[in-house]
Structures are given as C-alpha cells and as structure tokens.
Amino acid sequence: MNAAEHLLGEAAIARFGRRVALLCGNEQVSYAELAGRVRRAGASWRNRGIGHGDRVMILLRDTPDFAAAWLGALYIGAVAIAASTKLAPNDLQFMFEDCAARFFLAEDEFSPSISAFAAERTIGLANWQRSLADAAPLTEPAEMEPKDPAFWLYSSGTTGHPKGIVHGHKDVLPAGNGMREVLGLGADDTIFATSKLFFAYGLEHALLGPLALGAASILLPDAVEAAKASEIVARYRPTVFFSVPSFYRRLLALPSQAIAPFSSVTHFVAAGERLPAQVFERWQSATGRGILSLYGMSETFCASMMTPPGTSNPSLTGRPLSGVGTRLLNESGQEAALGETGTLWISHPALATGYANRPEETREQFRDGWFCTKDMFTRDAEGFFSHQGRSDEFIKVAGQWVQPGELEETAVADGSIAEAACVRVNDADGFERLALFITAGTDPLAAIAAATRACESGLARHKRPKWIRTVAELPRTATGKIQRYKLRELMERELAG
Numbered sequence: 028m029n030a031a032e033h034l035l036g037e038a039a040i041a042r043f044g045r046r047v048a049l050l051c052g053n054e055q056v057s058y059a060e061l062a063g064r065v066r067r068a069g070a071s072w073r074n075r076g077i078g079h080g081d082r083v084m085i086l087l088r089d090t091p092d093f094a095a096a097w098l099g100a101l102y103i104g105a106v107a108i109a110a111s112t113k114l115a116p117n118d119l120q121f122m123f124e125d126c127a128a129r130f131f132l133a134e135d136e137f138s139p140s141i142s143a144f145a146a147e148r149t150i151g152l153a154n155w156q157r158s159l160a161d162a163a164p165l166t167e168p169a170e171m172e173p174k175d176p177a178f179w180l181y182s183s184g185t186t187g188h189p190k191g192i193v194h195g196h197k198d199v200l201p202a203g204n205g206m207r208e209v210l211g212l213g214a215d216d217t218i219f220a221t222s223k224l225f226f227a228y229g230l231e232h233a234l235l236g237p238l239a240l241g242a243a244s245i246l247l248p249d250a251v252e253a254a255k256a257s258e259i260v261a262r263y264r265p266t267v268f269f270s271v272p273s274f275y276r277r278l279l280a281l282p283s284q285a286i287a288p289f290s291s292v293t294h295f296v297a298a299g300e301r302l303p304a305q306v307f308e309r310w311q312s313a314t315g316r317g318i319l320s321l322y323g324m325s326e327t328f329c330a331s332m333m334t335p336p337g338t339s340n341p342s343l344t345g346r347p348l349s350g351v352g353t354r355l356l357n358e359s360g361q362e363a364a365l366g367e368t369g370t371l372w373i374s375h376p377a378l379a380t381g382y383a384n385r386p387e388e389t390r391e392q393f394r395d396g397w398f399c400t401k402d403m404f405t406r407d408a409e410g411f412f413s414h415q416g417r418s419d420e421f422i423k424v425a426g427q428w429v430q431p432g433e434l435e436e437t438a439v440a441d442g443s444i445a446e447a448a449c450v451r452v453n454d455a456d457g458f459e460r461l462a463l464f465i466t467a468g469t470d471p472l473a474a475i476a477a478a479t480r481a482c483e484s485g486l487a488r489h490k491r492p493k494w495i496r497t498v499a500e501l502p503r504t505a506t507g508k509i510q511r512y513k514l515r516e517l518m519e520r521e522l523a524g
Contacts, residue, residue, distance in 0.1 A: 029101065031099070046214060048238060054091065071158045077130065079104040082126050084109075110225055134151075200376070212240055213241065260289055344404065368415050438481055449462070482495075
C-alpha cells in the first residue's frame with residue numbers, strides 16, 4: 028500500500044480528477060493536477076537521493092506546494108515532517124536534529140534562519156520549484172507495509188520540547204471518517220479549516236480528509252485572521268468550518284456584518300481546547316447554529332470523537348467514531364461508572380507506533396494497541412463523553428479533587444475577562460495551590476476584582492485560586508494550545524523573588 032496513492036491514485040482520479048481539490052487565493056488545483064504535482068515532487072525528492080525511510084522536513088506555508096511536497100515524500104516511501112513557520116530557529120534545530128532529517132525544504136525567507144544548522148541540506152522554495160519543472164513525474168509509488176513510517180507529527184510543546192510522534196501509511200486511511208460519518212460530507216462539499224497543515228487537526232481537516240472525500244479544501248498560506256476568515260466564507264460559502272474555540276471568540280469580536288456570511292455555513296466544529304459555554308451561546312445567537320465538538324490528538328492523528336448535529340452542547344465532547352475503542356479507568360484502574368471521572372485509554376485505526384527517541388514514554392502510554400491519553404472524562408448513559416481536564420492538572424486541595432478547567436470557566440463567565448488559565452504552583456510550605464491567570468483589558472485591577480468576585484460566588488472555598496494574576500496574553504504553542512508551564516514558571520519566579 029501507499030498512503031499518497033490511496034488518496035490520489037488511478038481510482039481517485041477516475042472519480043474526482045476534474046473536481047477542484049484545493050482553493051488557494053486565485054489558484055484552483057484539480058485532483059488530476061495535484062496528482063501530477065505529487066508525482067513530480069516524488070521525482071524531485073528521489074533525484075536528491077531520498078528514498079525509503081529517509082526523513083525530510085518541510086517548512087512551507089499552506090499552499091499546493093506544501094501539499095505536493097508532503098504527499099510526494101510519502102509517494103516514494105520517505106517520511107514527511109512538517110514544521111510551523113512560527114517556530115524559533117532553536118526549536119527548528121531541535122526538530123531537525125531529533126528526526127535526523129536528510130533535507131529541510133523551506134520558504135526562501137526562512138532559509139537564512141535555518142542555514143546555521145542545516146547548511147548544505149536546505150532546499151529553498153524557488154530552487155525546489157525549478158527542480159519540479161525539470162522532473163519527469165513518477166508512474167509507480169513505493170510499495171509500503173501498513174506500519175512503515177509515513178510522517179511524523181511533533182506535539183505542540185505545552186510542557187517543554189515537543190515529541191516526535193511516528194505515524195505509518197495505514198494512519199492516512201481513516202482521514203475524513205468523522206466528516207463522512209458524522210457530518211455526511213462528500214465530493215460536493217467545500218471545507219474550510221483555520222488550523223495549519225503542520226498540526227494534526229489541520230492536516231486531517233484541511234488536506235487529507237477532504238482529499239479522501241473528493242471534496243474541495245480552502246487553503247490560506249499564512250495565519251488566518253478573523254476578518255480574513257469572514258471574507259473567505261463570503262467568497263467560497265463552505266459547507267463546514269473547522270476551527271478552535273479561541274478563534275470563534277475572535278470572530279465574535281467582529282462587527283455583526285462581518286459575522287453575517289457565516290450564517291450560510293451548515294456545520295461549525297471546534298477542537299483543540301475547552302469550548303466555553305459563553306462562546307458557544309454567543310455563536311449560536313449570532314449565526315443560528317451551535318458549534319459541534321471534536322476530540323482528537325496527535326497520537327491518533329484522525330478525529331476520535333465528535334458530537335453529531337442536533338446534539339451540540341459545550342459540556343459534551345462527543346461520541347467515539349466507528350472503529351475507535353475506549354476505556355475509562357478510575358483511580359483504582361477499574362472501568363469508571365457512569366458519571367464517574369476516569370482517565371481515557373483509546374484504540375484507534377490511526378494510532379501512532381510511538382514516540383521517536385523516547386522509549387520510556389512510549390512504553391508508558393502505548394500498551395497492546397491502546398494509548399493512555401492522560402485526559403480525564405466522564406461518560407453518560409447515551410455514550411457521550413465530557414472532557415474534564417488533564418490527569419496531570421488535577422490536584423487535591425483539603426482532600427478534595429479540584430479541576431482547573433472549572434476555575435477557568437467560572438472566570439470567563441464574567442464578560443470582562445476574555446481568557447483564563449489555571450496552573451498548579453507550590454506555596455511556601457510546599458503545598459500545591461492554584462494560580463489563575465487572566466487576560467485583562469486596560470484595567471488589570473478591575474479584571475482581578477471581577478475574577479475574584481466570580482470565584483467567590485461560583486466556587487466552593489477549597490476550589491478558589493490562591494493567586495490571581497493578569498497577563499497581556501496567554502502564552503501559546505504554534506498550534507494555539509496554552510503553555511501552562513510558562514505560567515507556572517512566571518508564578519514561581521514571583522514567589523522566589
């Protein structure tokens with residue numbers, strides 16, 4: 028088998044060849060044209076001596092060039108590893124050395140920042156494009172085993188250095204299953220996802236999933252701004268809009284006329300972080316439709332759970348998709364009862380083989396076809412799961428479990444506070460306590476007072492934070508996840524001082 032051939036082989040071209048696969052600015056790329064580009068990209072990689080199992084890094088904007096280079100590597104049996112264009116040079120160097128990449132394909136403007144460590148192994152985009160023009164397209168893909176490495180995803184680095192997550196060719200096959208199974212999407216649909224292609228959520232929902240369906244996907248080369256997203260929706264009228272809760276919040280800050288185009292979208296989906304009830308309710312009021320929840324992770328690549336249309340509720344994460352197995356284990360290691368919080372173990376047809384260069388962590392979390400997510404959930408009688416937070420974020424205060432997410436939800440319920448993040452910090456006596464960080468506008472003291480009132484009125488005494496601090500913005504990874512360890516370090520420095 029070969030994952031690239033699965034998506035763009037003769038069978039797919041016979042069905043979808045003339046259809047538009049990618050919409051990017053003024054460029055429209057058909058399935059047949061994209062297949063040709065992938066075969067030329069494969070030839071260009073091969074002409075550089077890249078072959079079975081060789082790893083290549085890709086630092087390109089979200090364009091058809093990215094799609095062709097990434098899939099072209101898979102076509103010849105190489106391993107594609109995409110990186111965020113927002114990463115600092117030291118982070119890129121860590122990834123380059125960690126994965127032992129043979130080459131680094133990069134936008135020309137980024138080449139100087141990586142030349143210090145990649146040197147002769149950097150390929151500029153202009154040079155790459157010239158090589159494509161001279162490359163004769165390959166006619167036969169490399170024949171691969173299902174678990175042969177096809178691509179790596181790097182975790183978002185919420186706790187420090189990211190981990191390389193190794194995925195095989197088989198892991199591309201379930202791409203788009205949630206879109207097909209839950210949303211009923213197909214070849215007549217246009218899909219718009221704001222997350223970037225280096226991120227698992229974006230890779231499935233903005234590229235591989237739409238290709239598996241024969242649908243059209245809208246690509247934006249650079250980071251998507253709220254106003255630009257409104258323009259794109261008005262221009263292309265996508266069937267479904269995939270994004271993250273914080274981006275929905277930014278959209279809600281737009282004037283009503285800029286939100287109006289979204290009323291033509293059939294489905295809205297959010298993933299990647301907690302969906303605040305306030306954002307959900309305001310979006311439903313503004314567009315007439317709720318936001319469906321999706322749960323996935325880099326280790327499974329493809330979506331694992333979704334809330335079906337008609338069940339949108341910010342407290343529900345979703346039901347498992349077909350082929351996804353779940354075990355919810357309580358503190359005793361037994362199956363959690365209905366309504367009881369437990370740690371989720373998951374089996375998935377796209378489950379990674381493990382973490383690169385981290386055998387101990389692989390043994391800890393990957394066991395006999397199951398993966399320990401370290402996410403805490405409850406499950407109801409209808410089979411819906413509700414995310415409660417991370418197992419490594421829960422703490423006991425006065426002998427009782429406290430969920431940081433509950434504090435965050437309570438704080439942002441006050442309309443004057445846009446975002447909140449809660450972290451564990453040891454006090455002077457060595458006891459774990461909670462610090463709540465909030466984003467404030469022009470009056471930090473008023474924001475702290477509002478958060479204090481909200482916590483006092485909405486939380487039991489043992490759940491209230493010991494410290495409340497304001498920040499201009501919450502530190503986030505390139506994928507938009509909050510880097511809680513940076514907030515913890517900020518509080519620890521303050522206490523040490």
